[in-house]
Amino acid sequence: MNLRFTNCRILASDMTVIENAELITNADKIVFSGKAAEAEPFISGKTFDRVIDCDNDLLMPGLKNAHTHSAMTFSRSLADEYSLDDWLHKAIFPREAKLTPDHVYWFSKLAYAEYLAGGITSCFDMYFHREASAKAAVETGFRHVFCGAANDFGGFETLEANYNDLNSYDPLVSFVLGFHAEYTTCEDNLKFMSELAHKYEAPVFTHISETSAEVEGCKERYGVTPAVLFDRLGIFDFGGGGFHCVWFTDEDRKIFKDKGLYSVFNACSNLKLASGITPVHKFISEGMKIAIGTDGAGSNNALDMFREMYLDTVLSNVETNNAAAVDPAVILKAGISGGAACMGLDDCVSLDAGMKADFIRIDMHHPASLPENNIVKNLVYSGNPGLVKMTVVDGKILYENGDFTTIDIEEVRRMTASMVTELA
DSSP states (O other): OOEEEEEEEEEOTTSOEEEEEEEEEETTEEEEEEEGGGOHHHHTTOOOSEEEEOTTOEEEEOEEEEEEOGGGGGGTTSSTTOOHHHIIIIIIHHHHTTOOHHHHHHHHHHHHHHHHHTTEEEEEEOOSOHHHHHHHHHHHTOEEEEEOOBBTTBBTTTHHHHHHHHTTTOTTEEEEEEESOGGGSOHHHHHHHHHHHHHHTOOEEEEESOSHHHHHHHHHHHSSOHHHHHHHHTTTTTOEEEEEOTTOOHHHHHHHHHHTOEEEEOHHHHHHTTOOOOOHHHHHHTTOEEEEOOOOTTSSSOOOHHHHHHHHHHHHHHHHTOTTSSOHHHHHHIIIIIHHHHTTOTTSSSSSTTSBOOEEEEOTTSGGGOSOSOHHHHHHHTOOGGGEEEEEETTEEEEETTEESSOOHHHHHHHHHHHHHHTO
8 A cells, every 4th residue: 555644743763753744655665754844755746545644643663572472362361370380381281282273373363453453563473383373464464473482392393494484475474493491492402403593594582581490490400591501502693582581690691792682571471470570771771682572461461562661661660769770762662673673674673764664653642642741751651552543564554443454353252262162
C-alpha cells in the first residue's frame, strides 16, 4: 500500500518529537518522514491508497519484543504459584510434550493479536514447531524472527536446516542461531553450537543467568559462570547475546561489553517467577547493548512492552535509591531500535526514509497521554496498549482502532479455547 499520514507528530531516532509532520510509505518502505513543509516532492503527482489525518497523534517505530515464546499463550495464568524450576517441570514441560504444529499455529496467532494491539511489530521468538509459527506469521503479515531453542531433549539435529530454510522462507521470517540454556545443554552440544556459529560466522542467543541456582549449577559443573563458559567455548565469537541476564557478575558484563553482545531484559517474568531483578542501570552506565522482551505469556503473563519498559526504569530507581537512575529515553530506545538491532532487523530501527514501514500510531488524546509535559516520559511511565490506535507492518495496516485486518480474532478465540482443554 501507498499511505500518507498527515497532521502527525513523529518520534525521531534520537527520541525527540518532530512536530507538524508527515509520513509517506511506498509498498513496504518509508519514503518520507519529517516536517510537512518538506513533503511536497513526495506528494506531487502521487496516488495514495489512503490519506490518514492523524489529528496530531504520534507516529513512532513499532516496539520490538526481543525475547518471547509466542505460542506459550496456551499457558497464560496456568501455574502462577511456581518458581522457575517447578514452573518448567511441573506445569510447562508436560504440556509442551503434547503440543502439535496445529496448537502452535493457533496459539501463535493469539500472540500476534496481542502484539499488534500493543504496538509490537516484530518478535524474537524461541519455540518449536517453527514452520507452524512461520505460516501463521506470513498469513498475519507479522515480522517474526526465530531464535533456535535447541537443548539436550532435541533441536540440535535440525538447527542447521532451520537456519538455512527459515532464512529463505519469506521476507517476514528470519532465523538466528540459539539454544535454550546451559543447564539444558551438555558440553558436547555446546561445542557443536560453537562449531555452527563459526561455520556461518553467525550470532548466537540463549537464556543466561536467569536465576542464582542456574549460575551456581554452572559453577559446580564447569567452575565458571555461563557467560564465561560460553565465551571460552567461542559461542559468542560472532556476536549474539542472552535473555534475562539477572545474575551477571562484573566479569560477565565485561565479556558482553567487549564482544558487543546484547542483554535482553525481561523484568515482569523475573519478578513473577521470583528470579531476581536485573541491575539495568549497570548495563546502561557501562555502555552495553540492551534490548527488552516480555518472555512468554505463561511467565509474565502479558505480552505488554509498555509494562516492561516501565519496570526496567523504576526498578533501577529502587535498587540505587535514585529516582533518576535510568533515563526513560534510553529505555524507550532499547524497546525500539535496541530490539531491532538485536534481532538483525537493521532496516526497522527508525522511521527514517528507506526504512521498513513498521510503525504505530499513539493516541495523544487519551487521558494517559495528557498533559504533555514530556511525551517520551509519558510513553514509558504511563504508556499502555490502550494508546495504540494503529499498527503497520511492512507497509500494511494490520490493526486499527480495535480491529484486526488479517486475524479473525473470534476464530482464534474459539480454536485456542478448545485446544487448552486438549493440553490439560
